[in-house]
Structures are given as structure tokens and as C-alpha cells.
Amino acid sequence: MSTETHHDDNIHRVNEKADEIGKKFEKTKAMKGLLDQGMVMIDMIKDYAKGNYREVPYWAIGAVALALLYVLNPIDVIPDVIIGLGYLDDATVVAFALKLIDTELNRYKTWREKRDAAVGAQPTGKVVDV
Numbered sequence: 001m002s003t004e005t006h007h008d009d010n011i012h013r014v015n016e017k018a019d020e021i022g023k024k025f026e027k028t029k030a031m032k033g034l035l036d037q038g039m040v041m042i043d044m045i046k047d048y049a050k051g052n053y054r055e056v057p058y059w060a061i062g063a064v065a066l067a068l069l070y071v072l073n074p075i076d077v078i079p080d081v082i083i084g085l086g087y088l089d090d091a092t093v094v095a096f097a098l099k100l101i102d103t104e105l106n107r108y109k110t111w112r113e114k115r116d117a118a119v120g121a122q123p124t125g126k127v128v129d130v
Contacts, residue, residue: 010065014072015049018042021068028087031071034094037105041068041097044108053111060104067097 014021025031025038041064047053048061070076070093080086098105 010069011045011049011061014042014045014065014068017072018046021072024071024087024090028090031087031091031094034091034098037098038068038071038094040105040109041094043112044105047108047112052115053108055111056104056108060101063097063100067093070094 022039022042025035031038044053044056045061045064045068048056071090074080076086076089078085078089080090
């Protein structure tokens with residue numbers, strides 16, 4: 001299996017498990033500080049998987065996918081069942097990925113804001129009687 005195929009599989013798995021990853025961000029104290037950025041990472045994966053956003057280097061989308069898969073993986077460096085410390089390694093991996101892809105994540109946020117503004121500005125086709 002080529003590296004590119006492996007990354008594509010990781011992206012697909014993150015896309016399928018996005019809700020589960022998001023719930024893990026929400027429920028754990030160590031991850032709550034990263035919740036907003038983690039959810040943006042998940043959205044970036046979803047838009048990439050749908051083909052909506054491909055203006056990201058492959059290494060960056062791969063780093064996002066691997067970090068999010070690490071969060072989902074129950075077999076960690078520090079097992080999740082250890083209260084107080086179990087999610088510390090997950091938070092560290094996500095924080096490292098965020099540092100690594102900071103510029104790319106900001107570009108994605110800008111793209112998403114422009115897309116959302118364009119969608120909001122499009123005529124709805126409804127006739128308004130005044």
C-alpha cells in the first residue's frame with residue numbers, strides 16, 4: 001500500500017468517525033481547551049473528503065487525520081482509562097498537530113468564512129412581496 005493510499009484511508013476513517021471524535025473532545029477536560037480548534041480540524045477533513053476544499057498540502061491534511069485518529073484510538077501512550085492523565089497524550093498530539101498546521105488551518109478558516117458568506121449572500125429564489 002502506498003503512503004498516499006494509506007493517508008487517503010486515514011482521511012476516510014476520520015470522516016466516518018467525526019462525530020465520535022468530536023464527542024471525545026467535548027467530554028474530556030484535557031481536550032475541552034482544544035475543542036474549537038479540534039472541531040475545525042474535523043470540518044477540514046470533512047470538506048477535504050467531500051472534495052470541497054483541496055487547497056491544503058497533503059502533509060497537512062495527513063497530519064490532521066493522524067492526530068484525530070490518535071484521539072480516537074483507545075490504545076494510547078497513556079491509556080484513556082487513567083483518570084486525570086488518560087487524555088493528556090491525546091491533547092498533546094492534537095496541540096502538536098495544531099502547531100504544525102497553524103498556517104494551513106487559518107487558510108481553511110478564511111476559505112470557510114468566504115464560502116459561508118457567499119452561501120448567505122446568494123439569492124434564495126423566493127419572491128418577497130412588499
